[in-house]
Amino acid sequence: MDQALSQIARRIRAVAADATPLRIRGGGTKDFHGEVLQGDVLDTAALTGITSYEPSELVVTVRAGTPLAELEAALAEKGQCLPFEPPHFGENAAAGTVGGMVAAGLSGPARASVGAVRDYVLGATLVNGRGEVLTFGGQVMKNVAGYDVSRVLAGSLGTLGVIAEVSLKVLPVAPAEATLEFTCNQADALRLLNEWGGRPLPLNASCWFEQAGVGTLYLRLRGAVAAVEAACAHLGGERKENALAAVEWRLLRDQQHPWFAADEGAMALWRLSVPQTAPVLAIDGNAPLVEWHGGQRWYKAPAEHAARIRDIAHAAGGHATLFRMPASRAAGGDVPRFDALSAPVARIHRALMHEFDPHRIFNRGRLFAAE
Template identity: 50%
Template sequence: MLNPVNLDASAALLEQVNQALQNSTPLRIQGGNSKAFLGREVAGEIIDTRPHRGIVTYDPTELVITARAGTPLSELCAALDAQGQMLPCEPPSFGDDATVGGMVAAGLSGPRRPWSGSVRDFVLGTRVITGHGKHLRFGGEVMKNVAGYDLSRLLAGSFGCLGLLTEVSLKVLPKPRQCSSIALEMNIDRALLKLAEWGQQPMPISAASHDGKVLRLRLEGGEGSVAAAHDRLGGEVLAPSYWDDLNQQRLAFFNEGLPLWRLSLPNNIGHLALPGEQLIDWGGAQRWLKSDAGAEAIQTIASEVGGHALCYSHGVSDSPFQPLANPLLRYHRQLKAQLDPQGIFNPGRMYAGI
């Protein structure tokens, strides 16, 4: 199955990168710009991936799809949906213009993340224009080719700082046969305890959030297992659109106001007395926080329990990503120096000087 809009602009992208290398010109990688609010400000010449688009190959029987970086994420998801398949990591788009390359570069995953895996887990292979002016292929299109940790997976969540992603091969999965969502009234402490308990049992939970008063669960799987879990747990039936509204930040909680932070935490962390209003996602592993507290205070709270915090409100902090310990910072710098020695790709997007 091929996408009717299929344009290979890799030669033009490679030429622009090589010109930038000759002139020592920094490049600001841009797709649909739907994630532009994340990270630090980047100064540089825009290099637009959107002309390089289209589904290259898709074999539903092999559960693998390959698409160019500028392909609209909505087109890729529509192609999968027509075959009863999906991206299991449920990446948010934050708008109609999101691209496949931006999805991988940002590495953001939706409510299903703790139960199915992250964007990185489903990247099989990539094509990348490196800071050496080469267009290279890494990984492959089958799971056995990525038994070792390779560059393709490093690119997921790198925010374009390591190279220009031009193509990606992704593992996909069939959609669940049955889906049901329920709402249970309980306080946050009991909700976190119950989620930890259910995590040790064969419960078909694929999403869990808590707003301070109500625990919301999504149950997915076979008809029998979903029905049995629903009967056991009880609760009010919840519209399935809730999870998409949560994922795309359309809930009232996300209305503009105080700065928004995302705290990513280890599993089974109890209730945290955070300085502001919070919404629990990922069964407790992700906490959304609206707060006017300082960046250092919020990031310190996250690091003390083994997690990290990212500011989702542009311009609030000069260090929106959790500051790195010196050994990790050194590795980041060494990796950047190897893949982008002149530092032309999205300089400073994640950390100053990288």
């Protein structure tokens, strides 16, 4: 065990006796995500570096405190990428870390076509609430016997332990890409996306939003050159210049797109996860920003409207997350950030948390506001 990991394990053992809460922190770019943070900071900045990278095997092993931008740059040199496009939040785009990427479990515009963060986690090293260093999974896809613990870490928000290292599957950058633009309303955009989803098209990402009352659908295609060119000819629309489109998709990924910036601070940002076939959902008369071929919809609405918003999401077969509070209330509020879990699922969550963190040290209350 190296010195940095050993120091973290010792600190955890030292605080376990009196159950002193610790707040795990990488770059801090996702501090807004989840309930109000509690505890003394446990920094993972010393856990840095790519420990193994086999481009021919499409596998990289990297320590949790490594800047996400550093990992992506190393992959780009070999013509490879993290296809789920993890977001880089915060003013400093280089601050986000690999551990934070996995712990938050957030994916970018391509998620509906290529899968989520958890689908690319092959293995992980974790320090649990007893200060024990545990290793799960490995560096190949078929390496799991029993519970797939390494993938359970994706989206756990640090409540199971300190992620020290992860092994990730990576993919080659697509040979061809194109972004098409269509002018249409939300209902037509959802209809088109559902129609296209049933065809053999190289769909990769989509986004619909309104600006000055005019709705626009953006569709990104990725794949073989012949497939992308054939799809462009078949679908029509206005083809965007790739370099400019790449900037727009990056702004969307990082929530720096003008839609997110408009009226910032006045309303809460709600994330609705619903079936792609769900119809237009009327929430406070505001047009959403729609991603993931209809499966992810962002709305701006008061936090106090939580019950009605969640009822609408449930009726559509999904759920709603209070993703960001208004700037004036970012530090508090009595509205739960996450939708309520069913009783059986909640029991499983709490049982897992107790098994890995019996003294309730890590990120206390991050997932369950009442803790």
